[in-house]
Amino acid sequence: MRLEKKYSIGEFAKLTGITERTLRHYDQIGLLKPSEYTEHGHRKYNNQSLAELQKILVLKFLDLSLEDISEYLKQPEQDFSKTLVSQAKMLEEKQKQIEKVLQAIAHVQSTIAGLEAVDQDSLLVLIHALKNEEARKSWINEHADDSVYNKLHSYTAQLDTDKDMAKWTSKMKRFIQEGKAPNDPEVLQHTEAMVSMMKDEVELLLDDEAKNELVNNEGCFAEPNPYLFPSAFNQEEEKFMEKVIEELISRKITIKRQDNEKS
Structure with a gap:
């Protein structure tokens, strides 16, 4: 049986590579709440917190906004493969936009050279x-x-x-x-x-x-x-x-x- 381990916000930040400031922000917007607060108001995280953060970071890697991630986590029964399809289309559009921006920057640099x-x-x-x-x-x-x-x-x-x-x-x-x-x-x-x-x-x-x-x-x-x-x-x-x-x-x-x- 895996023992439940509790982490302070500093320990959790060090373990995951996420800054304490980001963890506090996630808490404030309700994206990732600590597993508990101590009597002095200190945040505590556990193994379930690690699993939740893993989901958040994967979805963030896929370029979903924090708002979209929050909505997705509220509906865990939805078909994730459909999310991947729509996200792929969005990223393709973003890629075109990035290419257009890079071309504009190159043109400007050439113009002012x-x-x-x-x-x-x-x-x-x-x-x-x-x-x-x-x-x-x-x-x-x-x-x-x-x-x-x-x-x-x-x-x-x-x-x-x-x-x-x-x-x-x-x-x-x-x-x-x-x-x-x-x-x-x-x-x-x-x-x-x-x-x-x-x-x-x-x-x-x-x-x-x-x-x-x-x-x-x-x-x-x-x-x-x-x-x-x-x-x-x-x-x-x-x-x-x-x-x-x-x-x-x-x-x-x-x-x-x-x-x-x-x-």
């Missing part, structure tokens, strides 16, 4: 774009042919995951943090460099009809879904960028007027 410190918000927007890639593509496919503006947006949306955009955004945020003014030559030069790069690449995608539509400000524009296409800039930074663009346009108008006057 060799760059100086990249702004945290820019990284989060990049990860958000990758996380919602299918939904973003769906929106773009739905609206890209509406007008030239949407064609442009369908292209520029792809820049969210581009190394040049991550680099440009981080540097612009640094200018803002340093307190530079919208008309600061360095800010304007940085902005114009990105505008020029985008213009050179986008123009290759536009036929003569689309270019005329753009010049004449024709066609509708579907405002992009703000959840699928968030900005890496906060509200204050967006206002700063508006002033930068206004300054660039104003300077170009001035230069064009001066050139006309000379000719």
Whole structure:
């Protein structure tokens, strides 16, 4: 006959490799109650406690939540093989999710490789774009042919995951943090460099009809879904960028007027 042995919480923790803190938590949520409490309120565990903990740890190994484990232990008559089937399906879905996350991390690491410190918000927007890639593509496919503006947006949306955009955004945020003014030559030069790069690449995608539509400000524009296409800039930074663009346009108008006057 096997003698019933009692363990203090410290002995039970050492025997099972489970921390005392975890055992106290299991007790508090009713998952694993001690076999008894001493008159001074100390927890005591026995061999039955070992058997119960073994079940808990096996179910935890199978990635069941503590809540699910608790429900399962209340219904010991249920078919465990069915639990294994449903748990296998859930883990397969989780595996797909983990693979997707790993791919996103690898893409981000590749994007920022060799760059100086990249702004945290820019990284989060990049990860958000990758996380919602299918939904973003769906929106773009739905609206890209509406007008030239949407064609442009369908292209520029792809820049969210581009190394040049991550680099440009981080540097612009640094200018803002340093307190530079919208008309600061360095800010304007940085902005114009990105505008020029985008213009050179986008123009290759536009036929003569689309270019005329753009010049004449024709066609509708579907405002992009703000959840699928968030900005890496906060509200204050967006206002700063508006002033930068206004300054660039104003300077170009001035230069064009001066050139006309000379000719």
